[in-house]
Amino acid sequence: MYKEIVIEHFMNPRNVGVIENPDGYAQVESSVCGDMMEIYLRIEGERIADIKFRTFGCAAAIASSSLASEIIKGKTIAEATQLTDAQIAEELGLPEPKLHCSVLAMSALHAALEDYYKRHPEARPQSGEAPAAPAQGEHA
């Protein structure tokens, strides 16, 4: 049912753990299946310098978090928010019933960025800049 890339990320997930005193933090849940994810961000200037996550969920949920964190780490916030759950799902080749698992990872990122902006209102992009709000398909 799963492609090898899912199994690989699932068995060796990147960036698992917590960050003490994070700049952004969020915990989100899936109403679809009860999966839960938390994400920690350390932000330096415009850049997501570090990202850690922990996931309660199926192999697809854990692999989605792992892949998303790998892509996002080191990117600017603007670049990171361009990433979509559809891209994660496509890269992992997730089957249809598992698409909602990739949504959770991106919802968690957006929620953690929102937390960061609450703490640092000056960092919030002005209209016209890249939005930090979830762009699409949120079932989580």
Next chain:
Amino acid sequence: MKPIPPEEMMSTRRVIYMDHSATTAVDPRVVEAMLPYFTERYGNPSSLYRLGAEARTAIEAARQTIAELIGARPKEILFTSCGTESDNLALRGVAWASRHKGRHIITTPIEHHAITHTCEQLAHEFGFRITYVPVDGDGLVDPEDVARAITEETILISVMYANNEVGTIEPIAEIGRIARERGIPFHTDAVQAGGQLPINVDALGVDLLSLSGHKFYAPKGVGVLYVREGTPLLPTQTGGGQEFHRRAGTENVPYIVGMAKALELAYASLSEEAPRLQRLRDRLIEGILERIPGARLTGHRTQRLPGHASFVFGGVDGEAILVYLDRANVAASTGSACASGEGTPSPVLEAMGITGRQALGSLRLSLGRENTEEDVEYVLNVLPPIIEKLREFSPLCPDMALR
């Protein structure tokens, strides 16, 4: 054996199959019994010439065998295509036949979907009222609750013999006595019990009983519905006059022959096989509860199927456990929402009071003929590090006070 770290689990050893509650491999002796009926004795049992008569003789011999094994008469044995069909026919057949007498059915919340979804349809589309008697924390039905639920309108009681998810064996004989006293037809879904627990329809006091061949080393696609003589039952599949005009359709001769052979073999070895499985099961249960912090057995500790061990583990998802176990060459199953594709936690665990995320971390290991002590030891060595590793990823673990 020392614990095997997850990274080193990609061993080349054979698959350790611990999902016998899902299905079993066909016994080679069963295959052998079936083979002539595909290519040499392929006649239609309804045909008059000798080729047809041969096939007829074979299915009637199979009917005789199965009837004797469960203490029934041959004309009370109907061959079906699977356990689901047997359950469907029992419920719909009795409901349709008794609809003018009353429209109340008593069942439980832990039945297989073949029962619950049929009950839901009878309720929503045909105006039947369904009472779900509760189960306790071990998944046991209290026969007194069944007695209390009976009304003048009650036309059928259906309670499973043993539960597929948690292995609990229900007090069927006691419920049977109550049903008989009140003159209400009593069905039991014995799909998990077939070949694993003794079945005698009179001792159990049942009027209808479902079996599925592939749970006892016969092929998939064949089942039995026992219907006690005099039980009201309308056919739900109509056509030819097969199966005493109660289940139309040309009989699946090779599979029926195979199923009878398989049930015969299962009961011939039951007195040795059941205690053997029970020992392996108890070792598995003890080992898992001892080695995995926060592990909890689901279902009754002793009143359970001989090869059935089921658990919930806090903080981890059942599907993730299965994917890891698969990598370690262990085949098992879970009631996890994300694995079932149903999107809801297990109604069985919910009925037993195991709710929310706790219910998502379920694992079922069901043992069978080919499992050995070595298999059990292997699982006891690979499972604890899998749970530990998954808990490292889990945001729930610090809250769950696991250690």
